[in-house]
Amino acid sequence: MSIFSDTTLLVSMLLAVVLISGCSSIGSNENKISFPSETSLLLQKQLDTASVDQSAIYPGSILRIQTLAGIWEGTTGVANVVNRDAVVPAAKFRAGSILKPFIATVVLQLMEEKKLSLDDRLTDFLPHSTTRKFNDSASITLKMLLNHTSGIGDWTGSNSEEEKELYEAIFRDNQQIRPWPVEELLEMAASQGQYFDAGSQWQYNNTGYNLLGLVIEKVTGQSWRDNIRQRVLAPLDLKNTFLPESGHLTMSQPFISGYSDFSGEFTDTTEVDPSLAGAAGGHALVTNTEDLSIFIRALLDGVLFRNQETLSKMLSFVDMGEAGSAYGLGIQTFPLPNGGYAIGHGGMTAGYRSVVFHLPKEDITVASVLSAHQGAGFDFLLPTLKIVKEHLKTVSKKYD
Numbered sequence: 468m469s470i471f472s473d474t475t476l477l478v479s480m481l482l483a484v485v486l487i488s489g490c491s492s493i494g495s496n497e498n499k500i501s502f503p504s505e506t507s508l509l510l511q512k513q514l515d516t517a518s519v520d521q522s523a524i525y526p527g528s529i530l531r532i533q534t535l536a537g538i539w540e541g542t543t544g545v546a547n548v549v550n551r552d553a554v555v556p557a558a559k560f561r562a563g564s565i566l567k568p569f570i571a572t573v574v575l576q577l578m579e580e581k582k583l584s585l586d587d588r589l590t591d592f593l594p595h596s597t598t599r600k601f602n603d604s605a606s607i608t609l610k611m612l613l614n615h616t617s618g619i620g621d622w623t624g625s626n627s628e629e630e631k632e633l634y635e636a637i638f639r640d641n642q643q644i645r646p647w648p649v650e651e652l653l654e655m656a657a658s659q660g661q662y663f664d665a666g667s668q669w670q671y672n673n674t675g676y677n678l679l680g681l682v683i684e685k686v687t688g689q690s691w692r693d694n695i696r697q698r699v700l701a702p703l704d705l706k707n708t709f710l711p712e713s714g715h716l717t718m719s720q721p722f723i724s725g726y727s728d729f730s731g732e733f734t735d736t737t738e739v740d741p742s743l744a745g746a747a748g749g750h751a752l753v754t755n756t757e758d759l760s761i762f763i764r765a766l767l768d769g770v771l772f773r774n775q776e777t778l779s780k781m782l783s784f785v786d787m788g789e790a791g792s793a794y795g796l797g798i799q800t801f802p803l804p805n806g807g808y809a810i811g812h813g814g815m816t817a818g819y820r821s822v823v824f825h826l827p828k829e830d831i832t833v834a835s836v837l838s839a840h841q842g843a844g845f846d847f848l849l850p851t852l853k854i855v856k857e858h859l860k861t862v863s864k865k866y867d
Contacts (some may be wrong), residue, residue: 501690502537506858513850514543525820525839527554527723530847531756532855533764533832536862539855540756544838547724548733559707559722559755560836561737562821563814564748569762571613571797572677572771575781579773582686585610585780585796592682594617597650600657606665609682613796614673614785620659621672622652634817637743638729638736643817646713647742649677669785669794673747680746691746703765708754718753725818726839733839736818749816754835759823761812764832766798767825782810820844831855 504508514530527544542554577583583592589612598604600621611617623630637643656674663670681690687694692710695775700708709718716738727736741751765771769778784793784800792801800810801824811824821836822845833852837844 493727498753502539502858507539507541508853509854510539510851511541511543513854514541514847516847525837525844526726527838528553528836528847529556529560529723529756530835530851531556531559531760531833532851533760534859535830536859540701546721546838548726548735550708554723555721557707557721557755557757559709559718560821560838561750561814561816561819562748562752562754562836563744563750563760563816563819564673565754565759565812565814565821565823566746566748567676568754568766568797568812569695569699569752570691570746571781572685572766573683573691573698574609574613574679574774575777575796576684576698577683578780579777583609583682584823585613589678589682592685593678597653597678597681600653602661602681605664608666609679610796610832612672612679613673614669614794615672616666616669617672617675617786618661618663618665618668619672619674619678620661620746621670621674622655622658622659622677623673625659625662635729638727638734638817643736643739644716646740647745649742649745652677657737669787673744674775676743676747683746692751699762699771702771703758703761705754705758705761708752708758710751711741711753713740716740718847722753723815723836723838727818730840740819744816748814752814756823758834759821759834760832763823763825763834767810767827829859 508649510532513862514528526548527546528542530541532539534622540556542556542558544554546554546558547554574583586608589601590598598631601607604620607617612619624633653674655790656677661670678774683691685693695710699705702834718737722737724735724737726733728734730750739750741749743749745751767776767778772778781796781798782800784795787794787799797812798810799812800808802808808828809826811822814821819836819838821834823834825832831852833848835848836847850866
């Protein structure tokens with residue numbers, strides 16, 4: 468199982484939630500109404516049932532569903548398999564590649580400030596010592612890096628088996644707690660060669676976001692972490708979202724521990740140096756479901772951009788070739804049968820699988836995490852969202 472790629476995860480999960488797409492819109496006063504106790508009990512029952520599903524092996528989970536009719540937060544399982552503490556809704560976790568839309572947001576803000584253009588080339592910003600590693604660097608634009616069409620080699624490998632080998636080697640050799648300089652990741656990527664001509668295809672790629680992190684630093688003179696802190700976290704007051712520096716392996720309480728399966732043995736993989744994956748995700752983003760919900764809603768409302776046109780650029784999609792899904796600039800979209808769609812991003816890193824997405828037509832936002840990266844996972848979303856759908860129908864009729 469891959470720990471760094473998340474597109475298949477989110478595609479399969481969202482295909483399971485399409486039944487929610489038929490719910491009716493509701494009036495503007497429903498945001499004052501809480502979920503009734505009977506609905507909450509049904510939601511919790513489904514989440515608890517999923518936690519003992521043998522096909523989805525994880526110690527704990529958090530699910531947050533936000534609608535105009537209120538917010539429901541549920542947890543199941545334990546936060547840590549040793550002390551058996553209960554999971555709390557506000558618990559923090561490592562969100563993997565959900566970092567990518569944060570990086571993309573900063574790049575687009577810099578575009579608005581005319582400090583770069585999406586058509587700028589990699590060679591316009593980075594030194595020859597870096598760009599020489601990639602044969603097509605003079606043809607690769609920032610937009611290609613953002614939407615995974617650069618064709619550049621990926622340090623995680625070109626397929627799931629190569630990623631699995633890398634993953635197992637890191638933990639087998641106890642390398643997970645040492646710093647990973649970005650240049651080392653780029654050297655690993657260079658050894659993969661160019662997968663395809665720049666701009667000709669789509670393939671999920673972590674290296675591109677490591678390079679975008681370097682571009683952000685070159686343009687601003689500040690780290691990509693500081694840029695996200697100042698440009699995204701502070702304006703949205705995301706007090707439970709952090710970008711730990713290399714060497715900072717621990718999280719403050721409350722948090723949910725992450726676990727990985729090594730040859731049938733569950734291993735605590737909560738602490739991995741945040742430099743592994745870096746600006747591509749991995750353990751570099753610590754957050755919780757509430758902050759992720761705030762972020763995705765603000766992002767899609769255009770709050771983080773000066774111009775609506777910038778959001779439109781972010782939402783310019785290319786076909787991913789996976790069940791009709793598409794990828795924009797650091798964000799994914801998934802068509803639904805009634806003509807609507809869901810939009811967001813998934814994250815996968817050692818010990819965690821997470822997701823945040825929004826259904827614009829229904830104004831539903833979902834954020835969730837599982838404390839293990841393997842197994843089926845997220846199967847509980849179908850029954851829980853069906854329950855929410857019925858609740859929204861009831862609320863809509865009440866206020867018609």
